Amino acid sequence: MKPKFKEFYPIILIDEQTIQIGDEPNNAFEINDPDGIVTKLIPLLNGELNTEQIFDLINEPSLNFSDFKNIIETLDEIGLITDCSFESSEELNEWQHIRYNNNLKFFNIFSNTRQNSVFYQKKLIDTKVLVLGMGGLGSNLLMQLSGLGVGNIKFLDCDEVELKNLNRQVLYSEKYIGHRKTKVGFDRLSDFNTSINYEVVDKRIDSPEDLENVITEDIDFVFCAADNPPMVINSWVNEICNKNNVPFLSGGVGLTCGSFYSIIPSVTPCLECYYSFIKNQYSQVLEAYENSNIDYNAAILPNISMLASMITTEFLRIHLQIAEPISLGKKAIINFLTSEITFENPWVKNDLCRICSKEQSIVSK
Numbered sequence: 001m002k003p004k005f006k007e008f009y010p011i012i013l014i015d016e017q018t019i020q021i022g023d024e025p026n027n028a029f030e031i032n033d034p035d036g037i038v039t040k041l042i043p044l045l046n047g048e049l050n051t052e053q054i055f056d057l058i059n060e061p062s063l064n065f066s067d068f069k070n071i072i073e074t075l076d077e078i079g080l081i082t083d084c085s086f087e088s089s090e091e092l093n094e095w096q097h098i099r100y101n102n103n104l105k106f107f108n109i110f111s112n113t114r115q116n117s118v119f120y121q122k123k124l125i126d127t128k129v130l131v132l133g134m135g136g137l138g139s140n141l142l143m144q145l146s147g148l149g150v151g152n153i154k155f156l157d158c159d160e161v162e163l164k165n166l167n168r169q170v171l172y173s174e175k176y177i178g179h180r181k182t183k184v185g186f187d188r189l190s191d192f193n194t195s196i197n198y199e200v201v202d203k204r205i206d207s208p209e210d211l212e213n214v215i216t217e218d219i220d221f222v223f224c225a226a227d228n229p230p231m232v233i234n235s236w237v238n239e240i241c242n243k244n245n246v247p248f249l250s251g252g253v254g255l256t257c258g259s260f261y262s263i264i265p266s267v268t269p270c271l272e273c274y275y276s277f278i279k280n281q282y283s284q285v286l287e288a289y290e291n292s293n294i295d296y297n298a299a300i301l302p303n304i305s306m307l308a309s310m311i312t313t314e315f316l317r318i319h320l321q322i323a324e325p326i327s328l329g330k331k332a333i334i335n336f337l338t339s340e341i342t343f344e345n346p347w348v349k350n351d352l353c354r355i356c357s358k359e360q361s362i363v364s365k
């Protein structure tokens, strides 16, 4: 092993016996170093020397090799070192290294002696996602996923660009008013990231069957950013994603808040479980939508891009497992007036759920 100290952490001398590595409140480590061994060790963790060479250079009579290895293991466990002799089967070409340079720096936070930052970027490049809807949320998600370098992005919409969209849908421009969103989006995104395989579906979704042809076997993750028909579209996405075993994130904006939730088939209760739990409330809200022409959409760009950012970050937590997801089987709600996030109670699984209950599916077969 050729251990390398992650160079983005500042080292702060707290007192003669203690050092602090890192200066962020949620990402700093205080290390008791009475003999000054760790302080001496860090500059030697340069990725060029192997463990035995470093031990010899430290030359500390009170330290045996076994204790020294324990120090290295501890630094690895808390995520402070990588291994430069580690040969990953995952590789990026030079262009990808430059384009995703800052991504790689970010992913380096989660790397260790067994996994380097290329692993995370390569996983994104090999991923295929589907974004349903290219309105405020969908168009912002598409930009974010393209910036991250998700390698295969399929998206669906059935509308044209309108002047009133442009307060928040920055994927489009005034000169494209009246053009198909799928075509304009495809051209713009293909210019923005030439390495991504984009696939468009210009289609209106009127039934779960329509979705079945879109959420195909090769899709790894679905983003539901469509709001038509209200609420019902989410039930259809839930049905097909659970049937095809595809995780999904769904989000939407109201007047003063936005919300999102994520569902992983066989891991979380599904949306139908949630709806059966709030049955009366659900039918009342659905009825209110069906019997009125309320235009619920008051989305402005700062709010919608904040929601899109939260959803994309949650996707990274779920798909790359870089941190614990925050919205599994429960709604996360962002208050746009205070920027606070709150959570509804986690959903309870309905053992008789027609979508996700195994018992139920055995009966129906």
Ligand SMILES: [Zn+2]
Binding pocket: 269, 270, 271, 272, 273, 274, 350, 353, 354, 355, 356, 357
């Ligand atoms: Zn269910």
